[in-house]
Amino acid sequence: MNDRRSHARTLSLCAKAPMWRRLLDDQTPLLQTPLHDLHIALGARMVPFAGYDMPVQYPAGVLKEHLHTRASAGLFDVSHMGQVLLKPLSGKLEDAALALEGLVPVDILGLKEGRQRYGFFTDANGGILDDLMIANRGDHLFVVVNAACKQADTAHMQAHLSSVCTVELLNDRALLALQGPKAETVLASVNPAVAAMRFMDITDVTLLGAACIVSRSGYSGEDGFEISVPADKAEALAKALLDHPDCEAIGLGARDSLRLEAGLCLYGNDIDTSTSPVEGAIEWGIQKVRRAGGEREGGFPGAARILAELANGPARRRVGLKPEGKAPVRAHAKLFADAEGSQEIGEVTSGGFGPTVEGPVAMGYLPTSHSAPGTQVFAEVRGKYLAMTVAAMPFITPTYKR
Amino acid sequence: MLKFTPEHEWLQIEGDVATVGITAHAAEQLGDLVFVELPEVGATFARDAASATVESVKAASDVYCPLEGEITEINQAIVDDPSLVNSDPRGAGWFFKLKLANPADADTLLNEAAYNELIA
Numbered sequence: 268m269n270d271r272r273s274h275a276r277t278l279s280l281c282a283k284a285p286m287w288r289r290l291l292d293d294q295t296p297l298l299q300t301p302l303h304d305l306h307i308a309l310g311a312r313m314v315p316f317a318g319y320d321m322p323v324q325y326p327a328g329v330l331k332e333h334l335h336t337r338a339s340a341g342l343f344d345v346s347h348m349g350q351v352l353l354k355p356l357s358g359k360l361e362d363a364a365l366a367l368e369g370l371v372p373v374d375i376l377g378l379k380e381g382r383q384r385y386g387f388f389t390d391a392n393g394g395i396l397d398d399l400m401i402a403n404r405g406d407h408l409f410v411v412v413n414a415a416c417k418q419a420d421t422a423h424m425q426a427h428l429s430s431v432c433t434v435e436l437l438n439d440r441a442l443l444a445l446q447g448p449k450a451e452t453v454l455a456s457v458n459p460a461v462a463a464m465r466f467m468d469i470t471d472v473t474l475l476g477a478a479c480i481v482s483r484s485g486y487s488g489e490d491g492f493e494i495s496v497p498a499d500k501a502e503a504l505a506k507a508l509l510d511h512p513d514c515e516a517i518g519l520g521a522r523d524s525l526r527l528e529a530g531l532c533l534y535g536n537d538i539d540t541s542t543s544p545v546e547g548a549i550e551w552g553i554q555k556v557r558r559a560g561g562e563r564e565g566g567f568p569g570a571a572r573i574l575a576e577l578a579n580g581p582a583r584r585r586v587g588l589k590p591e592g593k594a595p596v597r598a599h600a601k602l603f604a605d606a607e608g609s610q611e612i613g614e615v616t617s618g619g620f621g622p623t624v625e626g627p628v629a630m631g632y633l634p635t636s637h638s639a640p641g642t643q644v645f646a647e648v649r650g651k652y653l654a655m656t657v658a659a660m661p662f663i664t665p666t667y668k669r
Numbered sequence: 670m671l672k673f674t675p676e677h678e679w680l681q682i683e684g685d686v687a688t689v690g691i692t693a694h695a696a697e698q699l700g701d702l703v704f705v706e707l708p709e710v711g712a713t714f715a716r717d718a719a720s721a722t723v724e725s726v727k728a729a730s731d732v733y734c735p736l737e738g739e740i741t742e743i744n745q746a747i748v749d750d751p752s753l754v755n756s757d758p759r760g761a762g763w764f765f766k767l768k769l770a771n772p773a774d775a776d777t778l779l780n781e782a783a784y785n786e787l788i789a
Contacts, residue, residue: 324700328701330703622703627704
């Protein structure tokens with residue numbers, strides 16, 4: 268009889284979470300976002316995440332919330348993430364852009380005003396410190412980073428950029444994500460101007476009298492918007508959006524299943540300091556100008572390794588994985604080349620059930636030799652070796668409004 | 670006779686055969702189930718041994734065999750449609766039937782009132 272307990276959480280942990288679970292190990296209370304009271308009022312099940320008390324699901328549940336987002340419009344509170352302003356001391360944006368290029372293998376100088384792009388901080392080994400969004404706001408750069416990394420990222424930017432820009436982690440703004448095919452309909456009912464935005468545009472938009480920063484982007488694989496709103500106006504805006512018949516509140520549980528189906532990385536799971544952007548299959552974020560032969564070739568941490576991998580290929584690659592059966596295969600499952608489990612070749616970094624795909628989906632790292640779509644590998648789950656097939660990502664068809 | 674365990678299983682016992690499932694409380698705490706793995710008919714389990722696995726979107730959990738016995742029947746319906754466990758945990762969402770090695774051991778389990786007090 269295999270010992271499944273080491274792989275599973277016991278049902279006895281299902282009991283209602285006592286108050287102490289709301290506290291961090293050292294008895295520091297969890298932080299709250301400006302929408303905390305609203306989550307409670309909506310009946311959310313709250314969990315600790317990155318030091319914040321966050322909604323993992325509402326009464327509808329993860330499955331319904333996920334499906335609703337792909338069919339209609341879902342509203343997510345992502346206020347725990349970091350919003351950072353980089354303002355050039357010289358008053359010239361190019362100075363801030365060039366300075367930030369020293370930390371990311373991305374073309375920021377060429378990023379036009381009102382546009383946003385995906386990027387990642389690299390370290391001296393060519394590993395990834397965090398992934399982020401960078402926007403050109405005309406006279407400053409606006410950077411959004413992961414919640415768990417926001418203190419470290421701010422310190423990183425301050426250490427390297429403070430001779431050229433001020434680096435300010437905002438503490439007075441909430442961040443909402445509105446995602447789904449009806450996102451434009453819902454947000455346009457508050458301000459019709461958003462209908463004109465295209466994927467990765469970012470602009471100032473007044474929403475219910477609040478000065479918001481709105482980008483047409485997201486983490487779900489659907490069309491949608493991310494809205495930075497003053498903290499004291501956030502609840503009113505969220506309530507107004509939720510009042511729209513097409514819009515429902517969505518928790519972090521569905522946020523994860525949505526991004527997994529969309530093939531998007533979760534920092535800390537799929538990419539981290541042990542993975543290069545090329546191994547992580549996010550080298551599309553490295554524009555030509557920063558690659559070998561480009562005008563501003565290299566000049567970021569880990570450039571030697573990353574440029575070498577771009578030239579010669581990486582040793583391993585993040586790929587999509589589709590289990591052949593019904594059992595989900597989750598993060599940390601080991602991958603083998605053979606059904607007997609004698610040849611360990613990789614590891615799953617994210618996995619779960621895809622409600623839209625109606626089956627399990629996963630992603631993980633395999634040697635380049637085993638990374639072509641259609642390759643069969645085996646994952647160890649509860650003592651058995653389950654067949655999986657390497658699959659192209661995303662698992663669903665994104666609906667970005669390009 | 671209807672009995673419960675602190676691990677949130679229910680047993681409907683008739684003679685020496687128990688129909689076993691998980692409670693509405695457990696199903697609600699687990700959230701939407703997406704996968705169920707049941708034991709084989711004929712398999713035997715000691716009391717409290719892990720006998721089945723359920724997975725929600727986010728995580729896997731064990732279902733323990735409430736009393737020592739042998740599996741005589743499994744409910745394929747919940748393998749085909751795990752959502753039955755959420756929609757009808759005490760009826761159509763049953764997991765398996767267990768021939769009890771020692772039917773008298775059922776007296777050591779909780780009755781409904783005691784279980785309800787546990788989860789209150």
